[in-house]
Amino acid sequence: MAKRLSSTTTTSRKAMRSRSVQRIGIVGLGLMGRGIASCLLANGFEVVGFDISATQRKGSLKHISHALTELHKRKLLPARRLADWQQQYHVVTSPEGLAECALVIESVAEDLELKRGIYAQLESILPTKAIIASNTSSLPITSLQQGRLHPSRMIGMHWGEPAEIMHYLEIIPGEHTAPSVIRYAEKFGRSCGKEPVVLKQDIRGFLSNRLMYAMMREACHLVEAGIADIADVDRSFRNDIGWWALLAGPFRWMDLTGIPAYAAVMEGLLPELSDTKTVPRLMKQMQKKKAEGISNRKGFYPYTHSSSKRWKKDWVDFTYDMKRLAEKYKAD
Structure with missing residues (x-):
């Protein structure tokens, strides 16, 4: 993520605006990012996926296809969702492609400075009402909020793997997270088929x-x-x-x-x-x-x-x- 990022995207914003479903962004398309994307698509969300690695971007398509096909085989996904997911999933090569997302989930390596660099980029792109969530597995959310322009919109959302199957989701408010953001995250988790747990304190490693x-x-x-x-x-x-x-x-x-x-x-x-x-x-x-x-x-x-x-x-x-x-x- 340290490199200067390209400004091109594979899907036009006009095409994405034409859809009425909620649009969720994902930064980082490794194992967890792909799994989260699979879960969101299975539950009817429109997903915009970004990763600086072309290999990871390409790999996400194969992973999602396999995951959703498996859900359909097991009668856990309607045929229409399996048929439509490629129209609902937009791979972008720049964070600018995330500009119209209501929520962006960061899912990159457990590197504090790497994550902070991503948040700085997102703050320059996203409207202030957009929520930024981190899929960190251990870093305190309050430490991720430090230095941010709008820390109240940041929250932790710790997913399990495979995300499209498990009921697990931990929601971790930081010291500055707004109550409305906590409520949104819990409701969002339930709409993804999860049984979310909201922590009462921001603690390293969570539950x-x-x-x-x-x-x-x-x-x-x-x-x-x-x-x-x-x-x-x-x-x-x-x-x-x-x-x-x-x-x-x-x-x-x-x-x-x-x-x-x-x-x-x-x-x-x-x-x-x-x-x-x-x-x-x-x-x-x-x-x-x-x-x-x-x-x-x-x-x-x-x-x-x-x-x-x-x-x-x-x-x-x-x-x-x-x-x-x-x-x-x-x-x-």
């Missing part, structure tokens, strides 16, 4: 990531300490916590299984849990090996081309299964 990273820290500690190997930790987690976590969160689970026992266990166990403040040695080893997981077939487990493809497919199939279960067993 689900803080829970997840605490678990990952302890998992690394158990392996590093020689208590169990990687496969054993995964198997134990999957066959216990993984068995009930979709039905009930931690507090509901304590209600279901008896609160007093958990208080008693906490007294002796909590002092012995890992509280390290640095990246675990196991993770640093993975970084040194340039391991990315199934994407480059280097991870905690060995992968072949075929096994990595199978895991990708299994993840999508599993997510659809979980979607059906989540809709059968409502939390409220």
Whole structure:
């Protein structure tokens, strides 16, 4: 994003103005940006996607086509939405192409200065009533609002992947976010088929990531300490916590299984849990090996081309299964 951006677009603004549906912009068409675009298109929004990378722009078309086709196959998307999505999706090569969006969702790397540079560009293009949301997974929204001309219109919207399937969405107001923007974001999330959670405080990592990273820290500690190997930790987690976590969160689970026992266990166990403040040695080893997981077939487990493809497919199939279960067993 540091390069000077082109001013050309692939779709004329006149053509986009002719449509009556709400127009949403996305900056960053990597995995998350593509998934968010798929979700919005599946729910009837018009989407304008921008990325400085031609490869990412082209890749978004393939990803969206596959995602929407899969939704249609599973009877979760009407045929007309599948037929019309290419008329509703506009790829642009400049942020100027986002000028008529009611909402722009930034979904780029977790780099504070990169994000601030994008917001500065958007502020010069968007009308003051347009809302700017960040799909950051950890940065406090208040830090993103610093130095902005209109910080009250900025909010965090943390999506899950695959965005077109999951019900997950966390909405994080910053210190300066206007109440009307919070209300808009929550209503928008529901219109995308989500069950949005609005945080009451702006905190690094938000809700689900803080829970997840605490678990990952302890998992690394158990392996590093020689208590169990990687496969054993995964198997134990999957066959216990993984068995009930979709039905009930931690507090509901304590209600279901008896609160007093958990208080008693906490007294002796909590002092012995890992509280390290640095990246675990196991993770640093993975970084040194340039391991990315199934994407480059280097991870905690060995992968072949075929096994990595199978895991990708299994993840999508599993997510659809979980979607059906989540809709059968409502939390409220």
